[in-house]
Amino acid sequence: MSNKQARKEMSRAYKEQLSRGGVYTITNSVNGKYLLDHTADIKSIQNRFQWSAGTGTALHPKLQRDWKELGASAFTLEILEEVQQTPEQTSAAFQDQLKARERSWREQLDDAKAY
Numbered sequence: 497m498s499n500k501q502a503r504k505e506m507s508r509a510y511k512e513q514l515s516r517g518g519v520y521t522i523t524n525s526v527n528g529k530y531l532l533d534h535t536a537d538i539k540s541i542q543n544r545f546q547w548s549a550g551t552g553t554a555l556h557p558k559l560q561r562d563w564k565e566l567g568a569s570a571f572t573l574e575i576l577e578e579v580q581q582t583p584e585q586t587s588a589a590f591q592d593q594l595k596a597r598e599r600s601w602r603e604q605l606d607d608a609k610a611y
Contacts (some may be wrong), residue, residue: 515590518578521605522555524562526570531556531611532602534594536587538578544572558611565607576601 509577522545524530528564533556535541548555554563563571577597581590602610 514581514583515587516580517590517594518580519594519601521574521576521578522559522567523572523574524559524566524570525572526566527562529562529609529611531558532598532605532607534598536581536590536594538575542575545595 515536516538517534518538519534520538520541520563521533522531526560542591545555548563549568552563552568555603559571578595581587585593
């Protein structure tokens with residue numbers, strides 16, 4: 497197999513990978529406030545959180561004031577639930593599933609502490 501064919505095959509395989517998403521919180525350990533959200537790519541949000549902590553920039557605008565005042569060390573990222581996209585599931589259906597899981601978690605958490 498030529499390099500060009502190998503690259504095409506690797507590209508096709510990458511595009512066919514199923515997403516691993518989930519629901520997560522970023523919690524302020526000083527005041528207990530949290531940001532609840534969902535993502536179609538768990539690894540991406542973990543990497544973005546680490547990058548934000550390393551650069552001192554808030555991951556989300558709602559966190560910016562506290563992040564700047566307290567620093568990144570006051571925040572933790574917790575994956576509440578991981579969801580694997582199924583082979584027959586479209587991206588839109590997967591997003592709908594993630595939104596539903598986020599709503600379910602929102603009902604379980606104290607809304608008064610949400611950012």
